[in-house]
Amino acid sequence: MSTNFTSFGFGQKGAQAVVIHPDYLYAVLDKSTYEDYACKVSARNKKTYRYMHNAITRNSLFRAKDKAPYADELEQPVYLDPLARVEQQQKKKNTFEFSAKNIQSKAYVGEVARKTAEALASLNKSSKGVGVDVELLSAINLDNETFIARNFTPEEIAYCRGSSNPQASFTGTWSAKEATFKALGVPSQGGGASLIDIVISRDANGAPKVSLTGDAKAAAKKAGVKNVNVSISHDDYQATAVALSEF
Known part of the structure; x- marks a missing residue:
């Protein structure tokens, strides 16, 4: 399935999708590749079931956040740079946070956008x-x-x-x-x-x-x-x- 998700702004989302029937998708795989994929799917399903079972029995399905996903000094850069992204933490695989390195990464933010965010953040704090x-x-x-x-x-x-x-x-x-x-x-x-x-x-x-x-x-x-x-x-x-x- 090929998907192209588009944001229409202000809470409205849309999506375009091209769907390929599994019969055609799996038909192009050789037996060993298919069996390897089937094992991975089975392992993911077991892991998901275990997580859901524990969350329901321990009443931990909903976890309220007690802090923002960025440090106090990163509040302005995060707010002023619409291209800022969170990144997965190395030590905590299930934790996603903003970092100074990530916000200024040219993979997401162009040089002009980065300098604009820095200038506006400084202006907004002091004036x-x-x-x-x-x-x-x-x-x-x-x-x-x-x-x-x-x-x-x-x-x-x-x-x-x-x-x-x-x-x-x-x-x-x-x-x-x-x-x-x-x-x-x-x-x-x-x-x-x-x-x-x-x-x-x-x-x-x-x-x-x-x-x-x-x-x-x-x-x-x-x-x-x-x-x-x-x-x-x-x-x-x-x-x-x-x-x-x-x-």
Whole structure:
């Protein structure tokens, strides 16, 4: 079976699969290869059954995590680099964690993305009223009309759909909204909160600018924020936005 799994963003997943019937698959194997494979499958099944039996009888099927899979000093790099990956620990085969070496590995993260993550992490730690956000270009599902209408104004939608790369435009605009929210320094209303009150438009030169309405405007006023400036950039993989609040 050949599979190609695709992320549509925001919890929605899709998959494409080409399935080959076992009769055809095993027919191309010689007897010794097939028997060797059958022994491995049997061993895996026995190991799986033993694990499940022990987990059920000992009431340990669910194991709550008591710490994040990264050290405190790696929190910013993990959050700011959407291409960061966990790796299996050598001493603990069933443990997967982030490591500094893994995050900076060129096998996953390009040099530009790595330097961007480092710069933004440093900026975000040291500056008040600064918001940064990095998103994979695939983060926005353009087919999710409910999400689009809930978080983007008609003017934003028209601009993004009319651009040469709607996927990059939507993702960059979303990243700018997220960065602006972080720059305001106000409490989050949860991952499902709408960001339509943060409006990202473009001036005559095409530069992005922020205007706030509704709850976002009220929150900014309460926080003493007079204005927010934002910058957006993207490469072939991700969009990056930096927002600066003026007090």
